[in-house]
Amino acid sequence: MLIPSRAPHLISHGPAESIVNLLAVGRDAVLVEVASTEHALSLAAWAREQRLARDVVPGAETVLLDGLTDRQHRADLAGLSDVLASWSPTAAATGAEVQIVVTYDGQDLGFVAERWGCDADDVASRHQATAFVAAFCGFAPGFAYLLGLPEDVPDMPRLDTPRTRVSAGSVALAGRWCGVYPTDSPGGWRVIGHTDADLWDAAREQPALLAPGTRVRFREATAP
Numbered sequence: 001m002l003i004p005s006r007a008p009h010l011i012s013h014g015p016a017e018s019i020v021n022l023l024a025v026g027r028d029a030v031l032v033e034v035a036s037t038e039h040a041l042s043l044a045a046w047a048r049e050q051r052l053a054r055d056v057v058p059g060a061e062t063v064l065l066d067g068l069t070d071r072q073h074r075a076d077l078a079g080l081s082d083v084l085a086s087w088s089p090t091a092a093a094t095g096a097e098v099q100i101v102v103t104y105d106g107q108d109l110g111f112v113a114e115r116w117g118c119d120a121d122d123v124a125s126r127h128q129a130t131a132f133v134a135a136f137c138g139f140a141p142g143f144a145y146l147l148g149l150p151e152d153v154p155d156m157p158r159l160d161t162p163r164t165r166v167s168a169g170s171v172a173l174a175g176r177w178c179g180v181y182p183t184d185s186p187g188g189w190r191v192i193g194h195t196d197a198d199l200w201d202a203a204r205e206q207p208a209l210l211a212p213g214t215r216v217r218f219r220e221a222t223a224p
Contacts, residue, residue: 022077022084029053029066030080036061037135037147039089044212046087058136058212060145097215100180102127102171104220106191112173116153123192124220126153132178132216137208142182142200144210149176162188169194171218180210 021033034040037060044058047065054067068080104124113120134144156173163186166172170181172189181187182199199209210216 022081024077025064025066028068029064030068030077032063032065032084034061034063034089041133041135041147041213042089043084043087052083059138060136095211095213095215097217098209099217099219100171100195100197101221102193102195102218104193106170106172106193108172108190109192112156112190112192115156126150127178127192128218128220130178130218132218134210134212134214134216136212137210139179140182140185142208142210143179144199144208144212144214144216146178146210146216147176149173149178156190158188159190162186166191167194169196169199171195 023031023033025031032043034043040058040061040063043063044056047053047056047063052068053065055064057064057066102124104120104127109120109123113123116123116126118126130148130150132146132148135147137144155175158174165184166181166187166189168181168183170187170191171193172179172181172187172191174189179189180195180197180199197209200207201209
């Protein structure tokens with residue numbers, strides 16, 4: 001497991017809207033901090049195109065470059081900063097679209113409707129009208145943080161006390177994120193429905209159904 005070095009080398013670089021901070025992580029990785037999730041997606045896509053590192057892992061406002069192809073950059077963060085100067089934030093190319101069928105029957109549907117100032121049917125309609133993109137994965141294998149909720153809906157507060165068990169396939173909201181629980185697990189997000197989609201299958205060529213960059217659309221299950 002990589003951990004930040006005790007005395008990380010921190011560098012500020014670039015214009016105010018795309019400041020890049022570099023921190024050495026362990027012996028062979030660098031964490032790049034950026035201003036937004038959109039910038040993280042853009043930088044991750046660019047780093048992959050440039051083959052800058054063996055593994056490129058985006059986060060909410062970070063990109064981990066693990067196994068830099070130029071070993072010198074691990075010791076010389078100023079040199080890596082110069083390389084990153086050729087990157088400029090642009091809309092990251094997105095991958096294939098995945099459609100997920102949802103039954104809107106979640107225990108927090110009423111709370112979400114009240115928070116959004118609408119009824120349960122409108123929550124379902126707004127959710128289906130949103131073009132999501134998987135920004136990064138975390139929390140559990142196959143759990144993708146989906147970006148795209150419109151600015152005119154308020155942030156969704158998490159539960160004050162997380163549930164000890166949230167069923168696999170639960171579709172939920174928290175903050176400005178949407179996510180689908182891949183397995184039964186504890187969780188504090190607001191559940192609005194459920195799906196039978198298989199979010200994680202280690203036997204697949206790509207185990208995560210919603211890998212970073214995947215476009216995601218939800219559609220309501222039809223009555224049997």
